[in-house]
Amino acid sequence: MHIHNFNAGPAILPECVYSNLAYAVNNYGNTGLSLLEISHRSAEFHGILLEAELLLRELLSIPPDFSVIFLAGGASQHFAQIPMNFMKALHHAAYLDTGVWASNAIREARCFGNVEVVASGKKDNYSLIPRHFHIPDNCSYFHYVANNTIYGTELQEVPKTEVPVFCDMSSNILSTTFDITKFSLIYASAQKNIGPAGASIVIVKNTVLDLVNSSVPNIFNYKVLANCKSLFNTPPVLSIYGMLLTLRWVKEEGGVAEFQKRSIEKSSLLYNEIERNDLFRSRVKSAEQRSRINVTFEMIDPNLEDAFLHYASERGIVGIKQYQNYPGFRASLYNALPLESVQVLASTMHEFEVKFKKRGNSASVRYK
Numbered sequence: 001m002h003i004h005n006f007n008a009g010p011a012i013l014p015e016c017v018y019s020n021l022a023y024a025v026n027n028y029g030n031t032g033l034s035l036l037e038i039s040h041r042s043a044e045f046h047g048i049l050l051e052a053e054l055l056l057r058e059l060l061s062i063p064p065d066f067s068v069i070f071l072a073g074g075a076s077q078h079f080a081q082i083p084m085n086f087m088k089a090l091h092h093a094a095y096l097d098t099g100v101w102a103s104n105a106i107r108e109a110r111c112f113g114n115v116e117v118v119a120s121g122k123k124d125n126y127s128l129i130p131r132h133f134h135i136p137d138n139c140s141y142f143h144y145v146a147n148n149t150i151y152g153t154e155l156q157e158v159p160k161t162e163v164p165v166f167c168d169m170s171s172n173i174l175s176t177t178f179d180i181t182k183f184s185l186i187y188a189s190a191q192k193n194i195g196p197a198g199a200s201i202v203i204v205k206n207t208v209l210d211l212v213n214s215s216v217p218n219i220f221n222y223k224v225l226a227n228c229k230s231l232f233n234t235p236p237v238l239s240i241y242g243m244l245l246t247l248r249w250v251k252e253e254g255g256v257a258e259f260q261k262r263s264i265e266k267s268s269l270l271y272n273e274i275e276r277n278d279l280f281r282s283r284v285k286s287a288e289q290r291s292r293i294n295v296t297f298e299m300i301d302p303n304l305e306d307a308f309l310h311y312a313s314e315r316g317i318v319g320i321k322q323y324q325n326y327p328g329f330r331a332s333l334y335n336a337l338p339l340e341s342v343q344v345l346a347s348t349m350h351e352f353e354v355k356f357k358k359r360g361n362s363a364s365v366r367y368k
Contacts, residue, residue: 072199086141093115098121129153136163145168185202190239195242204222250335
């Protein structure tokens, strides 16, 4: 049975990444050495880093006045590292609270100084993103999360402000076009759209690096890490090579604009089925704020949730259960997920509805 992987991360990657990564683990570039044992100071790994940076710059149209840093860890690390670097004494930072990861970032930032939450969707259970809020001109920076994996919302436009804008783009990077010059810093964990888990990227404006607090230890100091070209310490070699393979694939498939088109097609197909189907509903109130990457939905009758999960798993659908302790479903439609998998999920939802109605609205639909 073919498996349709909707996991939120670590997530599905292109087949060519799996095969090329496996080959490199045995014999990288016909050197007779495994990728796992080559020196991070070697010419071979220097070539990997250089090509990965050049590809990322090309795909995202990153100007020369921005630095690209490849680091170990994930986005949660940067929740703390960003305020450590940029929150100034006697100043405050502004944050938009749109869900779990935004809340986590706010909590970490408060370890380093004062945080002003300019708006929060918490009172609406994060089913929408607040539309009208004021970003103070005297704050160190403004931070937001572009796409909310758990709640399924996405901010399509960059909020306007004169202060530096920092953004977590872990879920939607490489799947949507945007003007990078509207940001001062972007960061993303790799295990969703850009490669295997274990690495993260930071894209930061060079003038902003001059604002880094001088007291930050070198290992956490973005300016030091940028100046060392991602080689201050041993980086996650395997994960970065996986990122390079993924970036090559994105370019070969037509680039970010092509994947934005595919993302719209896949998410529209699934949202249309959710709207049509009498058993399901979207958990995001505003259609224009619905994520094209993480589609969240739920059963109108929660008692049918386990039955649908069982029905879907029999058809090779995995990874749609929401995070632990959260009700409903989340289908992550990352770049490597084919349209066919979304078609299978939508068809399965329709079949489940038909079977349910035929059996007289009984939960026995869980059986074939």
